[in-house]
Amino acid sequence: MNKISGALTEINKLNSTAQGSSVMHRLHPLAKLLLTIFYIAMLMSFGKYQIFGLVSMSIYLFIGFHLSRLSLKEGLWRLRLILPLVSMVGLANPFFDSHQFVFGSQTLNAGWISFITLMLKGIFAVLASYLLIATTSIEQICYAMRLAHLPKILVTQFLLTYRYLTLLLEQADTISQAYALRAPKQTGIHFKVWGTLAGQLLLRSIDRANALYDSMLLRGYQGEYYYGGPLAAWNKKDWRYLVSIVFLLLLLRLLPWSLLYTKILGGKFL
Amino acid sequence: MSHIHIDIQNLSFAYEEQQPILQNITLHASEHEAIGIIGANGVGKSTLLKLLVGLYLNFSGHIRIEEIPVEAKTLPLIREKIGYVFQDSDSQLFMTTAYEDIAFAPRNYGLPEAEVERRVTQALKLVGIQHLRDKQIFKMSGGEKKLVSLATILSLTPDIILLDEPSVALDPRNRRQLIKLLNSFEHLKIIATHDLDLVLDTCQRTIILANGRIVADGPTQELLTNRKLLEDNGLELPLSLSRK
Amino acid sequence: MHMADALINPTVAAVMYAASAAAAAYSIKKVREENNPRKIPLMGVMGAFVFAAQMLNFTIPGTGSSGHLCGGLLLAALLGPYAAFLTMIGILTIQCLLFADGGLLALGANIWNMAFYGCFVGGLLIWQPLIQRRLSKARIISASVVGSVITLQMGAFSVVLETAASGISELPFNIFAFTMQGIHLAIGAVEGLIIAAVLLFVYQARPELLAGAKAAANGSLTFEKALAFLGSAAVLAAGVLSLAASENPDGLEWSLEKVAGSAELEKSGALHALAAQIQELTSLLPDYNFQGSESAWGTVFSGLAGSALVLLVCVACCYAFHFFKHKTA
Numbered sequence: 001m002n003k004i005s006g007a008l009t010e011i012n013k014l015n016s017t018a019q020g021s022s023v024m025h026r027l028h029p030l031a032k033l034l035l036t037i038f039y040i041a042m043l044m045s046f047g048k049y050q051i052f053g054l055v056s057m058s059i060y061l062f063i064g065f066h067l068s069r070l071s072l073k074e075g076l077w078r079l080r081l082i083l084p085l086v087s088m089v090g091l092a093n094p095f096f097d098s099h100q101f102v103f104g105s106q107t108l109n110a111g112w113i114s115f116i117t118l119m120l121k122g123i124f125a126v127l128a129s130y131l132l133i134a135t136t137s138i139e140q141i142c143y144a145m146r147l148a149h150l151p152k153i154l155v156t157q158f159l160l161t162y163r164y165l166t167l168l169l170e171q172a173d174t175i176s177q178a179y180a181l182r183a184p185k186q187t188g189i190h191f192k193v194w195g196t197l198a199g200q201l202l203l204r205s206i207d208r209a210n211a212l213y214d215s216m217l218l219r220g221y222q223g224e225y226y227y228g229g230p231l232a233a234w235n236k237k238d239w240r241y242l243v244s245i246v247f248l249l250l251l252l253r254l255l256p257w258s259l260l261y262t263k264i265l266g267g268k269f270l
Numbered sequence: 271m272s273h274i275h276i277d278i279q280n281l282s283f284a285y286e287e288q289q290p291i292l293q294n295i296t297l298h299a300s301e302h303e304a305i306g307i308i309g310a311n312g313v314g315k316s317t318l319l320k321l322l323v324g325l326y327l328n329f330s331g332h333i334r335i336e337e338i339p340v341e342a343k344t345l346p347l348i349r350e351k352i353g354y355v356f357q358d359s360d361s362q363l364f365m366t367t368a369y370e371d372i373a374f375a376p377r378n379y380g381l382p383e384a385e386v387e388r389r390v391t392q393a394l395k396l397v398g399i400q401h402l403r404d405k406q407i408f409k410m411s412g413g414e415k416k417l418v419s420l421a422t423i424l425s426l427t428p429d430i431i432l433l434d435e436p437s438v439a440l441d442p443r444n445r446r447q448l449i450k451l452l453n454s455f456e457h458l459k460i461i462a463t464h465d466l467d468l469v470l471d472t473c474q475r476t477i478i479l480a481n482g483r484i485v486a487d488g489p490t491q492e493l494l495t496n497r498k499l500l501e502d503n504g505l506e507l508p509l510s511l512s513r514k
Numbered sequence: 515m516h517m518a519d520a521l522i523n524p525t526v527a528a529v530m531y532a533a534s535a536a537a538a539a540y541s542i543k544k545v546r547e548e549n550n551p552r553k554i555p556l557m558g559v560m561g562a563f564v565f566a567a568q569m570l571n572f573t574i575p576g577t578g579s580s581g582h583l584c585g586g587l588l589l590a591a592l593l594g595p596y597a598a599f600l601t602m603i604g605i606l607t608i609q610c611l612l613f614a615d616g617g618l619l620a621l622g623a624n625i626w627n628m629a630f631y632g633c634f635v636g637g638l639l640i641w642q643p644l645i646q647r648r649l650s651k652a653r654i655i656s657a658s659v660v661g662s663v664i665t666l667q668m669g670a671f672s673v674v675l676e677t678a679a680s681g682i683s684e685l686p687f688n689i690f691a692f693t694m695q696g697i698h699l700a701i702g703a704v705e706g707l708i709i710a711a712v713l714l715f716v717y718q719a720r721p722e723l724l725a726g727a728k729a730a731a732n733g734s735l736t737f738e739k740a741l742a743f744l745g746s747a748a749v750l751a752a753g754v755l756s757l758a759a760s761e762n763p764d765g766l767e768w769s770l771e772k773v774a775g776s777a778e779l780e781k782s783g784a785l786h787a788l789a790a791q792i793q794e795l796t797s798l799l800p801d802y803n804f805q806g807s808e809s810a811w812g813t814v815f816s817g818l819a820g821s822a823l824v825l826l827v828c829v830a831c832c833y834a835f836h837f838f839k840h841k842t843a
Contacts, residue, residue, distance in 0.1 A: 082518035096684035122520035157604035160558020188571030199715030211361035220378030
């Protein structure tokens with residue numbers, strides 16, 4: 001089914017882009033992870049009318065996309081899953097916000113401003129995450145998580161789920177295709193066989209998990225998941241990037257952007 | 271005289287009470303031997319291999335690997351000496367990259383990281399897949415995964431290698447590569463398989479299982495050319511011989 | 515129901531991360547105590563299974579639409595609530611990173627809204643008591659449906675609360691809540707039926723799988739159940755009661771003061787602005803939102819934060835409790 005092949009394609013695409021060798025790719029994964037979270041937190045800390053400051057934060061994305069040579073189109077495509085809810089919530093703003101922004105002889109419903117800030121926040125956040133995941137392999141992200149002292153068992157779950165994801169997606173795909181070939185008029189799985197089809201996949205997965213466990217036992221597994229040495233070395237370049245971006249973002253966050261409203265546009269909120 | 275051998279005496283095993291799988295199996299395997307275990311589906315070939323590595327312990331009789339009896343206490347020791355290659359590579363390989371999977375065993379046995387790296391490199395070289403070192407497993411083909419599976423057990427430098435249906439899901443070229451590789455290994459090898467032609471090409475000795483017992487144990491050339499013996503036990507002549 | 519980063523502000527995000535982290539820490543502890551290493555690969559593969567199963571389109575008879583399987587309840591039935599919770603964390607993280615389904619900052623909230631309720635309310639408080647007494651077809655179906663509906667209702671309501679507390683939308687609480695609850699009622703029922711169908715199949719094919727989780731659950735669960743119940747009830751009560759108590763769930767006064775207030779602050783100098791912004795960012799109950807006047811958002815948010823803190827304190831006590839128990843044992 002489309003959903004499944006879409007998911008498989010997405011995984012493969014991200015895999016290939018993560019194999020690149022740009023400046024961004026070679027940065028330490030922990031630096032990228034921390035920066036991404038910091039950036040998104042900064043973004044979300046803007047108030048709903050603080051549009052100018054928010055727009056200035058796009059500098060981080062410009063720098064990122066330039067350094068990583070990633071495709072902006074790909075990044076924007078990833079918006080599709082969260083865009084509906086965000087747009088719906090955002091579009092309510094012009095309707096329900098009774099404030100106005102008055103500048104000169106113009107009056108603008110303040111709800112439009114908050115709508116735009118909401119959309120921008122959504123877009124920028126997704127693009128920032130894309131920058132992270134497209135330049136950092138899953139193994140490196142797990143390495144960053146371990147460095148951040150995330151419990152081993154969680155990282156293990158993450159890795160195992162990722163490892164078997166494509167396999168199970170392919171199996172689900174096979175099941176869907178086999179079903180579709182014998183139920184041409186239906187668009188999905190009929191409820192009479194919900195249990196059987198999904199249940200079969202489930203039981204097969206459990207059997208596989210048991211075989212997996214045997215495989216781990218045979219190689220000395222006793223409950224502790226061991227990881228190897230460092231996957232990336234932290235060097236001065238990483239410090240410089242981290243510090244300069246943090247400094248830049250803090251600066252942008254703290255500048256008095258609302259002066260643009262009052263002094264330059266000469267307007268105010270009512 | 272070498273200590274590398276397997277001794278099985280009067281082995282019987284059943285998953286459930288009323289359904290015995292193996293009955294009174296006795297066999298001795300020595301160093302450098304390559305033994306093919308063949309038989310119809312469900313006859314217990316895989317089960318026999320699993321018993322050798324102690325995946326089931328509720329058997330009767332004796333199994334000794336290099337003089338060490340197979341029991342709960344000795345499992346870590348035994349599993350250092352025997353490597354088991356699963357039929358389904360996706361059940362064998364559970365890390366994300368080949369390197370990590372091959373390193374799994376030595377790390378679990380507490381070896382320092384530098385040593386682990388050395389062994390992984392060695393294993394990759396032995397199997398001829400250095401180029402797959404950092405490749406992600408889910409992107410690999412069936413043949414590549416099988417080779418990585420082999421490498422994962424070689425990193426503990428076992429004396430004995432067990433293979434369960436190794437040529438299933440391999441294309442002709444990969445299969446040929448596997449055969450060449452197996453022939454280059456000096457280990458004691460036991461291969462449970464349907465692929466009688468593989469047995470012809472890699473094993474000097476063949477054991478035929480039927481109804482849970484060993485019905486024949488002898489040189490491959492003799493057993494696999496004996497049409498009646500094979501057909502009586504749910505098998506056929508190897509393809510390469512049946513065309514004549 | 516995955517929340518994007520845009521719908522949440524850093525403070526709310528931090529609170530939810532803290533709550534989810536506490537629940538995760540406790541789950542890890544319980545899973546370690548179980549000492550069943552076989553579960554580790556099982557959790558991983560189950561995680562991948564839930565992911566794949568979510569992609570299967572289950573058509574609903576009569577309508578043209580399709581439902582899908584969430585996972586918390588299903589995993590809890592097979593693995594027990596604690597292992598299930600950890601598995602869900604893995605799933606949600608992968609969804610967030612690989613598919614941009616839910617934001618990175620909102621991940622803590624998403625884990626709470628979907629995994630916590632699914633595993634601890636659906637799994638621990640609803641599924642287990644119903645199944646404990648007797649495992650039967652009827653009980654499986656009712657536990658699945660009731661569990662799913664309640665789980666999704668709580669999850670949807672939490673989304674509304676978190677969005678409201680983040681102050682990014684003018685959408686009146688009533689309308690938002692009504693829509694979300696309504697939609698998720700239908701989704702919950704369908705999902706419950708899907709889960710029931712799968713579990714019935716497992717029950718017929720390999721009943722020991724369900725019994726296994728059941729057996730593991732026997733024991734001193736009263737404390738955990740009480741905790742889960744308290745935690746969820748507190749969150750809900752805080753939200754509902756605080757809004758029922760307010761007369762004007764309208765952000766007019768608050769927004770006005772916020773904008774005017776911040777404009778004033780930023781005018782009076784960089785250092786002042788810096789201090790104000792830092793305070794904004796680091797305080798748990800940011801004053802800037804309320805400026806002295808009691809508003810609906812204020813109470814809602816305080817309620818939410820308060821509940822999370824209560825939960826944290828409870829869990830901390832729990833640790834202390836077990837710590838002392840082990841000491842004296």
